[in-house]
Amino acid sequence: MIVILAIFSVSCQKGDHDHPSDPEILTRTYPADVLKEWIKLDLQLLRSNDAKLNNFVMVHHWAYSSIALYEALVPGMPSFKSLSGQLNEMPSMPVATHNQTYHWPTCANTVLAAMTRKFYHDSITQGGKDSITLLEETLNKNYQTEVDATVFGRSKAFGTEVADRIFKWALSDGFVASHPPYMIPSGDGQWQRTPPGLLAPQRLYWGLNRPLMAGSVKATQLPPPPAYSSDPKSAFYGFAKEVYDLRNGINSDGQAQVLFWRDVPGGGHAHWLSIFLQVLNQEGSRAMLDKAALVFAKMGITQSDARVSCWKAKYGHNLLRPVTYINAMIAPQKNWNSFITTPNHPEYPSAHSSFSAPAAAILSQAFGDNYAFTDHSYDFLMLPARSYKSFSDAAVEAGNSRVIGGLHYRFSVTAGNQLGEGIANYMNQHIRFKISE
Structure with a gap:
């Protein structure tokens, strides 16, 4: 991965995403198929025996993956700009090289695969992990027939760098923080465990x-x-x-x-x-x-x-x-x-x-x-x-x-x-x- 990033020069400077890298090949050129496929897989994982996921893990993944996808595509969206500097403690984003062509579906596929893999790593079985790899590789095979190896590699490198930065940011939001034991308040009108399971309170913090x-x-x-x-x-x-x-x-x-x-x-x-x-x-x-x-x-x-x-x-x-x-x-x-x-x-x-x-x-x-x-x-x-x-x-x-x-x-x-x-x-x-x- 280090070699790929070096070859294709994904900048590590915060930049202005207000202009596309190639005005002739914009994100809007492509259908939403890549996103649809990843949403479909996400829903399949949530409903299958290949994952132990819940509302909290799911929305955490959705939020940061959606931001990562947007940031991986916004250089090809000339009327739009990065969310860096707007969202809470969001880091700077890599800059797409001006006057270089990117294949935006490849950027999207790379970033969604990386984010799904990172967020669900501890919550899915090997079968679930294999399904992530299969979808990523299947889409990549199609995309490699649409663009040359240089554009494909540049696009993958860009998506990878975006995913790495967004995931690192996600780790600091409190999701993995440790908290002291919780004493359930008592008294009139206070919440009590409910039947039939009388389960402990969920995600108190x-x-x-x-x-x-x-x-x-x-x-x-x-x-x-x-x-x-x-x-x-x-x-x-x-x-x-x-x-x-x-x-x-x-x-x-x-x-x-x-x-x-x-x-x-x-x-x-x-x-x-x-x-x-x-x-x-x-x-x-x-x-x-x-x-x-x-x-x-x-x-x-x-x-x-x-x-x-x-x-x-x-x-x-x-x-x-x-x-x-x-x-x-x-x-x-x-x-x-x-x-x-x-x-x-x-x-x-x-x-x-x-x-x-x-x-x-x-x-x-x-x-x-x-x-x-x-x-x-x-x-x-x-x-x-x-x-x-x-x-x-x-x-x-x-x-x-x-x-x-x-x-x-x-x-x-x-x-x-x-x-x-x-x-x-x-x-x-x-x-x-x-x-x-």
Whole structure:
């Protein structure tokens, strides 16, 4: 690798990516096929026995891989600029040599292969690792027939250098940090382990991770939830009673919604990644690499910061789940439970809403507010596909499913929407992808 980098002169200086290396061969020349193939593999790994992945590992990989892809392609996108200097503590990026040709699909293939391999190294079996190598080599064989060896090597070297720098940056964000043991707070209204597994709280310190957008977490923290009360006349009791009644009266369509947005295996982030892939497929020949990489990066960044902000709020407020309150105050001795298993983390705000809102916002900005689609994410589980008139309709259903399924109070879904929309708005206000913005 050192030899390749020396031969093809990938600069180690921070530079201006405002101009392409070759104005005749731009990123927009190519279809989004390479990204689609890597998203497809990512989803397959999340759903297979070749990996032990979860929401946290997945969104961490998505966020940094999407930034790396964007940085590997932005020299071929003359209207766009690097995110270095804009994202939180992001290092300088290598500079594509001016007046030299790059094959942007090769850059993309190299950076996505490297990032997937680096992030999933400890979480996948040898079979999973082999699938990464197979996809990378298959695409490279095709690309070697499209360009000469010099261009191919230069492109691989550039993608490799971008991946190395982005991954090194990722290692410092708190994902691998050690933390002291956590004592679960006790008292009225405090979160307790939930049935049936009574599992320990999940990823307690995730809210301390470095956000990708400096200031985004502080800007999107929420007001306190409604005051806890056991009084049957209180607002809090009313919210819990709504959950109890909806769960007990759930009909077949409600059950279908809850199961569809259960998002097991893979998690909520993977569901929206699957929707993005389906949109790219629906776009057909209109899906070009530059736009796909841009949307992929915007989604990855906002999903990651929404996760950090959501987790900071969850453990900051540490509110009990409906299942705990209902069994204590509304239906004692009935062993009441949610329609699907309540996740093992505090109530407020709803994570599904916190992730769905920014995903819907980014996709709507890119493809339109009234983009109709049919979601086939869970065909492999034999769950019927669901059709939506817009991305926001899908996000609303995702949140509502958690109320009718007995997992969340409605105010937590509303708060999650507020947080997620705030993250998307923060990106629009503070991060500049286009030179003219």
